[in-house]
Amino acid sequence: MGIVHRLSTVVPYFQPKVDAAGRSGVSPLQKCTAAIRQLAYGGEADTVDEYVRLGETTARKCLHQFTAAIINLYGDQYLRRPTPEDLQRLLYYGEERGFPGMVGSIDCMHWEWKNCPSSWKGMYSRGTDKPTLVLEAVASHDLWIWHAFF
Template sequence: MNKTLFMHIVDRLSNEFHFFRQKKNALGRASLSPLQKCTEVIRVMAYGSAADTVDEYLRLGETTTRSCLENFVEGIIYFFGYEYLRRPAPVDLQRLLDIGEQRGFPGMIGSIDCMHWEWKNYPTAWKWQYSRGSGKPTIVLETVASYDLWIWHAFFGPPGTLNDINVLDRSPVFDDIINGQAPQVTYSVNGREYHLAYYLTDDIYPKWATFIQSIPIPQGPKAVLFAQRQEAVRKDVERAFGVLQARFAIVKNPSLFLG
């Protein structure tokens, strides 16, 4: 994270979020500064280390670090969520459709996939709720991402022995379609008109009209070309996961923080 962005976040949180304001205790001593609290949060997120790794250096205990992270996340969602954690507006949707058509997939508005985040310091009583047979609990993140790494749908953390399919069963990704509030989309393929946008997926997902999968064993040049294009464009969501893990080691390595 560049310094300008970081200081903007610190300034916004310290001015408008009560937890990050510097206070004084009963002896008149100043408490932790907003800069100390936000620095500790960024350290935990960027390096994925335990909450008490540098407690003597920054003078933050483990419990305080947890509180800082929880309040930091709440503050970011409250102040910046309307801009960066929203569903596509009509202008955004049209841009996604235009880019999808240029890449050979008219009506495509993103790629959907799941990522499993290993949970190391899990509560023992919860272990088998989050295990998939390997003995290592994982927390699942379902994401829809577009070509520009914009993650505009995220469904995270449901309990159970989950894979991509039963996460999809609980996910709100199709709530707009079910409620009849899906955006109006019109495009033509092979002379036939369609009115439902779709996502690119891998083979584990069901064969629904809203999912376009690759061809496992393509026969003929047309099928081979389609499989190559579909698999190349579907990498958008995997690239988004890669960038997310590269920037924030907290979601790359086994989680030491939650427990």
């Protein structure tokens, strides 16, 4: 709810609006929920229609606006390279937990690429019929993400 509140006070797209008939438009919570569901479940924009009551075009715009706003508002704090002070703190936490020399952990996962061009399918399919992309992320114990890339 903190993210929804911040977006609705800072980003014009997420501010509540009223149409010409005086009816409330799509709420900031609906917009954020649509974006987060698409990110969390990897679903297409039209899959949030029944849950959040948004059309495909609006859901796609919510996702685009949400990701741009998150990068803009939180990028400097959470999506950055660690400073020397960060590294010292992380080394300390790692050593306290029995992992000397560890500054973070890496995780990888395959995401199905539903709209992969058929001519590229063979390059992105490894032993399965479905093409995938590999998402790799490095994060510390307090979830500061340093690198996330496909």
